[in-house]
Amino acid sequence: MKKHLFKVLFSVAFGAVLVACDDDKEKEVTPVEETEYKFIRVLVNDEVSKELSLVDPVKLSVEKFEAQYAKSALYGTQGGRFGAILNGANNFVQLFDTGFEGHGDHVDVKGTPKFGALTGDGNKPTHFKSKGDEIITFNDGDGTLSIAREADFHTAGKKMTHINAGNVAHHGAMTKFDNGTYAITVKDGSVAGTLPERVKIIDATGKTLFASTIQTKGIHGNATNGSISLFGSSSGILAVEPTGTQQLIPHPADFGDAWFGSILEAKGAGKFLGYTAAKGVYLIDVASKAVTPVLASTDIMQAKVDYAGNNLAVLLHSGELRVYDLKTNSLKISGSVTGATAKDETQKPQLEATARYIYITQPKTGELLVVNAANLSKISKVKVSATPYRLSILGFESSEGH
Template sequence: MKTVTRTILYPATALLLGSAFSSCDRNDSEVVTPEKTESQHVRLLVADQTSTAVHLLDPKKKAQESFQASFGGATLYPTGSGRFAAFVSGANNSVEFFDSGIEAHGDHAHTKGTPKWALTKSAAVKPAHFTVQGSSIAIFGDGDGKLHITNESQLHLATTTTAVPVGSAHHGAVITFANNTYAVSDKATTGATPWRVKIVNAQGNEVGSPSGIAVTNIHGNATDGSVAVFGTPQGILKVQSSGQQELIPYPASFGSNWLSSLSYGASAKTFLGMNATAGLHMVNPVAKTFTSLGGITQYTRAVYDAAGQDILVLQADGKLSIFDGATGAKKIDKSLTGLLPDVATVVPFLTATKTHVYITNATQGKVHMLDKATLAEKHTFSVGGAPSRIVMIGADLSGEGDH
């Protein structure tokens, strides 16, 4: 038999208790902020430092799945739509693609099957540079001097990428313009110099007049689709899709240092240049200026978040800082020394969505999920092994479309 217990409050008692609850629990000026949860279509893909283990994390459900890549220690890149991620293994002449099974459509997303490996693989020799523009994908093979081209729409249909010769084999750089041309480094066949950048079409033919600007080295590149920037010892080489080129000199304070790594933040619409000695600088190729980011000269990792809006900087002392990618203003910083081992010895990788930061902990086999506004830890994924590279794929959206 089910027993029901009722408590009867007589009027006087009820009045007293009601007053007590009102005075103790109610605060008309208090605003309760609901805890932020991750978007339902966000996925984190994590590659192991040495093994072929791959982990797909669903932070909304606090769930994970395991897969196996062809090779361990790959570098990960999201495609333009965010649906796929490329696993680039230069040492093994391999590029393969993983499908999140989630496709973004403006303000909502669709589930497209289950997470799995795509059909397409690339046989580029020593692939090292990966570039996307919309659904277009291009990989530069350092060992064969070729562009290896494909499109997201072909990743479940074609077995391989299309190889396009564009010059001699070298440790190069490439970006894709929105007009379907490519700006690619071109190195002299003998000797160390000169280097230049040329623009080619999808058939590998140079378009426009060759540039007369030559430099002694090229490393690092980024683009907004119409303007590209390349790092060189002589300055930032600005290349426009129209074919115009210009060398922007560094500030005198750089000395012999040069920005050899460059990134573009799509939402912030800014470029970030990096150098282990010169530090972090926001590069404005229109105004031709270099602005130090937070005065930081020593860092272990600096990346835009997945949307390209905020800049995450992890310093050697374990401090994590977040900057507004458009203005360079600091939003928050916090020491993570209680969460992570010595970050200077085993450098973590990190990414972020609109609401959370994700950082790998190879020493302890974990991925930490932090609140982006406070940097407080919200969850830890125990994945085992030595989790290293991490990218966000899927969509930072919660709506599910009906078409």
């Protein structure tokens, strides 16, 4: 009897192991999702025409719209739903609504894609930022800011509100802190040209709360995480706090006259990066004042932090694409995705990325390349317009509907 019972128990246990093994095998071969998130869209405009292309990267389909002007700059808002179209030459800002409304664990569809009703008429709007539900432009023509909130984006006849901070015209920039104040560049005339030399803190009325304490030899490029703002400068990386505290983080010793004209925030990784074509892309550690290379190269054509701020996508003039994990500062994947582009080419391919795909415009063929971030040899092509100019990622990295 005992022997019979043992045989039965052994058979059951062995069968359970086989089932468990089979389950493991099934789990191992389950294919990884290879499509883009359902609620991601790519907005692409044209250099010559007013044509605006809204690309659905899952269906590889395109919906066409007509912007007010050609050759505009494109940006996405922090909220994800809207895109901003800036045309400094014509003093005009307009908004584009994807119709997607994010709710954390899911996304609602609020109507069809369309333009917003609110517009901006600042004097040469050039620099754009988005913080929470607010959009901000720095207007190079007179040194003012223009702001607007999402609640007004569909209000007929509504204009962006101007903030006069007592500035003169210059090629400037700004950031917004979590406490609602702004860091804004100041032109004091100590350096020839249009670049500013200083940064001050103002409130929403334009009143100066904290004057500049550090003079640089020229500022360009900036980013913030809400509690500190970094500005690229030829004198070093200018770190500005909402309390008015300012300090310069020195460039690496071998930089010579090179400096970061672009500063990027990698939100997901909790880091800042600096980019200069003369040296490459570097991580900036504010606390330790350390500036360390992600990729030291003079062949970089585009370097962009992905949508969530976890990875860095770098496109070289050779056509090679490299993706770096910013949390570990390590190369994840690399491969050739385009032909070579001459460094003196007038209109070069532009790049943006999500966690799953990298998007690259092709100005000569009128296409948008859709490159699988996990397998760079998997590339789809979408015809957008004759001469694609800029692109922006809109929407949400989610496929969960209501």
